[in-house]
Amino acid sequence: MIATTPPESTASPDAGRHRRLAEQLGEQLQSRGWRVATAESCTGGGIAAALTEVAGSSAWFEYGLVTYANRAKQQLLGVSEQSLEREGAVSEAVVREMAAGALRVSGAELAIAVSGIAGPAGGTPEKPVGTVWLGWALGGENPQVGAHCYRFEGDRASVREQSVVAALEILLSLATLEKTTV
DSSP: OOOOSOOOOOSOTTHHHHHHHHHHHHHHHHHHTOOEEEEESTTTTHHHHHHHTSTTGGGTEEEEEEOOSHHHHHHHHOOOHHHHHHHOSSSHHHHHHHHHHHHHHHOOSEEEEEEEOOSSSOOOSSSOTTEEEEEEEEOSSSOEEEEEEEEOOSSHHHHHHHHHHHHHHHHHHHHTSOGGGO
């Protein structure tokens, strides 16, 4: 028997939002001649996937590193053992180092990094499930690095989706800064 109704979409509800943000980001990056790089842990490449959904993204996206293990963070991004031991992988210090490392490795003008506890296990009272740190690095004459902590609600998939959206929003915000402030 042949089905006459199309199968239900398996796309996430945020897929359209991802695409719009990624398209806007791509336009901004292309207009500035910038490239972006990603360094991802808990999202497992979700940010890079959202970026590469945009046709022509190879003009502004070249590097996407998934550094799930601490060893990968150290070897590929130069995250210090001291930061990992003292603060833990889900921390401001680590995502700042991840973002700076992605910028250094890629030669891009803009980088985003993410590390978090997507769940369902792994949370602590200090860092409950849903704790996600996003770090960013902006190159140029005066390189800048920053980070922000989020506490997302929901299951593992929801925490990861919210992390991707927040990362794209940060990148878009940085890419649209006035040229004189960068």
